[in-house]
Amino acid sequence: MKKVLFLEYPKCSTCQKAKRWLDEHGVMYEDRHIVENQPTVAELKNWVLASGVEVKKFFNTCGLKYKALNLKEKLPNMSDEEQIELLATDGMLVKRPLLVGDDFVVAGFKPEIWQSKLNS
Secondary structure, three states: OOOOEEEEEOOHHHHHHHHHHHOOOOOOOOEEOOOOOOHHHHHHHHHHHOOOOOHHHHHHHOHHHHHHHHHHHHHHHHHHHHHHHHOOHHHHHHOEEEOOOOEEEEEEOOOHHHHHHHHO
């Protein structure tokens, strides 16, 4: 199994659970703090393409920043490019954890999806 990139916010309980899952399943990963080393516009563009989902699925809709910026109302009027540029401004806006492999990207932790991506 190849090494994957694991982007997390260490204080996030879902990220902690996902990290434990990776460790328990013997997955080799590079750990990256999503706030201290936030994704770039180029990375996000590649990840959105590789994920096969819309840009808006990469937003942390439960986050305080998302709510403070009233993004529920604003995102529908923004282009994909504008949404990606906004995501790149603050790691707290990005849904986490993110699991990035050579041929897949998954935003959020769903063990069954992670398992299928890692085994394919």
